[in-house]
Amino acid sequence: MSSLAQVGAIARRSLVRTSRQPASVIPPLVFPVLLMAVNTGGLRASTELPGFPTASFLAFALAVPFIQGALFSTMNAGTDLARDIQTGFVNRLSLTALRDWALLVGQLAGVVALGMVQVVFYIAVGLTAGVRFESGLAGIAVLLVYGALVALAFGALGAWLAFRTGNGEAIQALFPVLFVFLFISSMNTPRNLIGVDWFRVAATLNPVSYMIECVRSLIITGWDWQALGLGFGFVLALGLASLTLASRALRTRLTRT
Amino acid sequence: MTEANGIEVVGLVREYRKGPRAVDGIDLSVAPGEIYGFLGPNGAGKSTTVHVLTTLLPPTAGTARVGGYDVVKDGPKVRSLIGVALQEAALDPLLTARDHLRLQATLQGVPKEQRQERADELLRRVGLADAADRKVRGYSGGMKRRLDLALALVHRPRILFLDEPTTGLDPQSRTALWEEVASLRREAGVTIFLTTQYLEEADVLADRVGIIDRGKIVAEGTPADLKAEIGRPSVHAIPRREEDRATIAAFLTRFGEPLESARDVAVRLREGLGLTDIVRAVDADGIDVLDLELRAPTLDDVFLAKTGRTLEGAAEEAEEAEEVKRLR
Numbered sequence: 079m080s081s082l083a084q085v086g087a088i089a090r091r092s093l094v095r096t097s098r099q100p101a102s103v104i105p106p107l108v109f110p111v112l113l114m115a116v117n118t119g120g121l122r123a124s125t126e127l128p129g130f131p132t133a134s135f136l137a138f139a140l141a142v143p144f145i146q147g148a149l150f151s152t153m154n155a156g157t158d159l160a161r162d163i164q165t166g167f168v169n170r171l172s173l174t175a176l177r178d179w180a181l182l183v184g185q186l187a188g189v190v191a192l193g194m195v196q197v198v199f200y201i202a203v204g205l206t207a208g209v210r211f212e213s214g215l216a217g218i219a220v221l222l223v224y225g226a227l228v229a230l231a232f233g234a235l236g237a238w239l240a241f242r243t244g245n246g247e248a249i250q251a252l253f254p255v256l257f258v259f260l261f262i263s264s265m266n267t268p269r270n271l272i273g274v275d276w277f278r279v280a281a282t283l284n285p286v287s288y289m290i291e292c293v294r295s296l297i298i299t300g301w302d303w304q305a306l307g308l309g310f311g312f313v314l315a316l317g318l319a320s321l322t323l324a325s326r327a328l329r330t331r332l333t334r335t
Numbered sequence: 336m337t338e339a340n341g342i343e344v345v346g347l348v349r350e351y352r353k354g355p356r357a358v359d360g361i362d363l364s365v366a367p368g369e370i371y372g373f374l375g376p377n378g379a380g381k382s383t384t385v386h387v388l389t390t391l392l393p394p395t396a397g398t399a400r401v402g403g404y405d406v407v408k409d410g411p412k413v414r415s416l417i418g419v420a421l422q423e424a425a426l427d428p429l430l431t432a433r434d435h436l437r438l439q440a441t442l443q444g445v446p447k448e449q450r451q452e453r454a455d456e457l458l459r460r461v462g463l464a465d466a467a468d469r470k471v472r473g474y475s476g477g478m479k480r481r482l483d484l485a486l487a488l489v490h491r492p493r494i495l496f497l498d499e500p501t502t503g504l505d506p507q508s509r510t511a512l513w514e515e516v517a518s519l520r521r522e523a524g525v526t527i528f529l530t531t532q533y534l535e536e537a538d539v540l541a542d543r544v545g546i547i548d549r550g551k552i553v554a555e556g557t558p559a560d561l562k563a564e565i566g567r568p569s570v571h572a573i574p575r576r577e578e579d580r581a582t583i584a585a586f587l588t589r590f591g592e593p594l595e596s597a598r599d600v601a602v603r604l605r606e607g608l609g610l611t612d613i614v615r616a617v618d619a620d621g622i623d624v625l626d627l628e629l630r631a632p633t634l635d636d637v638f639l640a641k642t643g644r645t646l647e648g649a650a651e652e653a654e655e656a657e658e659v660k661r662l663r
Contacts, residue, residue, distance in 0.1 A: 087441040095429040098470070166425030169391060170486070173419050174442035175411065335390045335410035 081180050088176075088184020093191055095158070102158075103192070106150035107199050110143030117142075117266060127271055132298040137209045140200065141294035142265045144225060145286060147196040148232040149260060153253050155189040156236025160246040163331065172334045182321075182328055186233045193229025197222055204297070212300040221296055224309065228289065231317035234324045241327035263287040285312040339403055340367035340493045340526045342388065346397035349383050357383040359550030360397065365528055365543075370520055372541025372558075373530040374634060376646055380550040381530035382422055385498045388528065389419045402494055415444075418492030418525075422499045424483035428472030432463050432482050435471070436489060443490035457485040461515065477508030484515060494526045495519065501536060513540055534634040534646060546638055553641040562632040569594055569636070570613055571601040573626040586622050587613070595645065603636075 096102050114136075122135045132138050162168045171181060201218060204211070211217050239249045262280045264272070264287040272278040281287050292309020295302035342365040349358040358380045365371040375381050386392040388399055390410040399406045402416040426435060436454035445453055458464045461481035471479065480500060487495060497516065501509040517540060519525045531537050537544045538558045546554040546561075554561055572587060574580050583600045584593060590613055591602035610629040617624060638646045 083441055087438050091427070091430065091434070091438050094434060095427060098429045162427075166421055166423045167427060169421060170425045170439075171442065172391060173389060173414055173417075174439065175415060175444050176442045333392055334414075335393050335407045 081177055084176050084180035085184040085187060088171075088181060089187035089191065092155075092158070092185055092188025096154070096188065096192055102154045103195075106147045106154065106192075106196055109150070110146040111200070111203055113146065114139045114143055121266055124267065124271075129268070129271060131268060134209065134298075136207055137204070137298050138294065139266070140204045140209055140297055141290045142260075143200045143203075144197060144221075144293045145228065145265075145289050146260060147200065148193060148225075148228045149253075149256050151189055151193055151196070151229055152232035152236040152256065153249060154236075155185065155233045156240045156249040157246040159185060159237055159240035160244055160249055163240065163244040164246065168331070172332055178328055178332055179325065181332075182234075182237060182324055185237060186230055189233030189236070190226050190229045193225055193233070194222065196229075197225030209297065211297055213296040217296040217300070220306075221293065224292065224296075224313070227310070227313045227317060231313050231320055234317060234320035238320055238324040238327050241324060241331045244331065259284055259286045263290060265290055285316065288312045340524075341365055341369075341402070342371070342494065342526070342528060343400045344384075344388070344397070345399075347384070347387060347394055347399055348396040349380075349387055349392060350395045356395075356550050358387065358394075361545075361547070361550070361552045363545050363552060363555065365526060367526050368520060368524045369542045370516070370527040370529060370540050372537035372544040373528065373547060374532070374534070374537045374544055374638075374646075375530075375547035376532055379547045381532075381547055382498055384547070385419075385421070385496050385528070385530055389417060389496050390414055415490075416492060417494045417496060418487035418490070419496045420480075420483045420487045420498065420500055422502065424479040426471045426474075426479055426482060429470055431468050431470055432458060432474075432485070433467045435482060435486055439486045439489045445490055453489060457488060460488075461485045462511070475508075477504050477511070480504060480508065480512060481515075484512070488519075491523075492525065494528070497527065497529045499530055499532065501531070501533065509536075516540060532646065534638075538634055544634065546634070546641060548638070548642045548644075554637055558634060561634065561637045564637065564640075567591070567604050567606065568632060569601050569603045569630050570610060571596065571599045571628045571630060572624045573599045575623045575625045579623060583622060583624060586616070586620065589616070594639075 118136045118139050124130060125133055125135050125138070201221065213220065236249065239252060243249065262277065263284045264281050269278060269281050269287060272281060288305075288308040289312055291305045295305035299305070342363070344361060344363045347358055347361045348356060350356050361384065363371075373381050373384065383392065387394045388401055388406060390406050390413050393407055401413045404412045404416070406413050430438070433454055436457060437450060440450040440453060455464070458467045461484055463478060463481055463485065466474065466478060471482065474482065484497075484500070500516070501512055504512065513536070516527060516529070520527055529540060541558065543555065543557050544561060545552050556564070570587065570590065572583050574583050580600060587593070587600055587602040590608050591604045594601040594603055610627070613627065617627065635646050638644070
């Protein structure tokens with residue numbers, strides 16, 4: 079049997095089970111948008127700060143759900159996989175002709191597909207609310223690609239945690255830690271306008287800032303090659319690291335001969 | 336060389352890093368088309384043996400060949416020959432039975448054009464055709480077990496491993512599963528390696544039984560041979576009054592060796608004695624018993640004779656040990 083069919087079967091299962099549990103689909107779509115709406119309402123005045131890059135705080139804030147949604151997906155994907163390990167479902171799969179890497183790729187394909195749904199949803203919300211995408215249609219296409227890469231990188235992180243711990247609760251416990259990365263970033267204020275020194279340094283050292291700024295540049299600036307380079311660079315580095323870790327943890331987890 | 340559908344195990348050992356030897360040098364062989372019952376209490380090493388034979392765990396020492404292939408060197412070939420239903424029916428509660436069968440058939444390499452037909456055939460066979468499109472989370476324990484069996488059969492395996500397939504099932508579901516297992520061997524000649532902690536299950540289903548305790552096989556043979564080895568039946572008396580228990584126990588020792596029994600007073604009869612001898616003596620001595628019963632040897636008697644413990648007692652010991660480990 080072709081590896082592609084195996085990947086397809088695992089990805090299909092991942093999508094089917096996700097679609098059958100609204101609690102896995104709706105929060106990653108709705109919560110980031112709600113948070114964005116709250117922030118937009120409360121922080122609108124920030125646009126009047128000298129040097130603020132846009133007159134629309136909504137356009138500025140729209141980048142955040144892309145990353146926040148991916149964090150939700152990471153947790154869901156990791157927790158699902160950990161549950162599969164705990165219940166023995168991974169053992170069931172191990173007893174078939176499934177190749178090790180096809181399990182990982184299939185699982186991630188499901189995460190990426192869900193990630194794409196999220197990206198399309200956030201873009202639609204932005205367009206409906208009147209946000210103008212400065213990079214145009216080509217920029218929206220790049221956003222889709224970037225969204226897929228972010229979902230892949232964070233999904234692989236979730237898979238690594240799942241294979242490593244085999245415990246859904248352990249993965250859930252890491253959720254606040256990942257959220258700290260999101261909040262100590264340039265999600266609500268451009269880095270150069272952050273007044274508190276330690277916060278500005280932390281946001282500058284935080285890779286999540288560059289991921290947000292990459293998405294943000296496509297929405298409010300147009301084609302900012304430096305922001306794109308840093309954003310793609312960090313997400314590719316995270317993806318590569320988490321995929322490597324996940325593959326290793328998978329080999330340790332599957333002790334089949 | 337193992338026969339194509341057989342199992343051959345020599346000196347198999349499996350050690351866990353921080354535990355005792357779960358499997359401690361076992362030898363066994365299962366002939367093609369045979370149902371081999373692997374009987375033992377919880378924690379005896381049954382499931383670890385199944386995990387090694389099904390390639391999920393590498394052995395620490397020894398060799399095991401399944402269907403002619405070495406489980407360490409030829410893992411993928413072994414997996415292609417075997418069907419496995421592990422102790423926990425690991426099913427996805429959000430998928431339907433048909434979803435499960437489709438996934439399993441794809442991963443087992445069943446040609447696309449045959450998958451639907453095979454799924455329908457198996458759903459009918461295990462009596463789940465009406466529930467095929469319902470999510471598994473609404474299934475009863477028996478339904479889950481039957482689906483698990485169907486999944487193990489998707490690719491028409493020549494050797495089937497069933498790890499405690501009826502644990503937790505009601506008597507009706509248990510009997511239905513027994514019938515299914517027996518028919519698999521009868522109709523398709525499938526070799527079946529079945530672990531169980533139920534004596535009756537091993538007795539009813541297995542051609543041969545291996546009894547495992549603390550990682551070692553303590554007895555092996557057909558159920559009839561094993562029971563014949565014990566030979567003599569036992570007599571069980573239920574005292575009418577609890578205070579008569581000691582008197583009855585002393586009385587019965589005239590007829591054989593006492594047996595441990597919480598429920599009644601029992602002895603293994605000496606050669607040449609029968610129930611009638613005891614009944615006569617009861618009358619003659621005026622012993623007051625509520626009931627007197629002659630029991631043929633069971634596999635539990637075999638277990639007791641080989642290990643000094645009853646199967647039930649061994650299971651309780653294992654549970655206590657597990658509890659102590661948890662508390663540490």
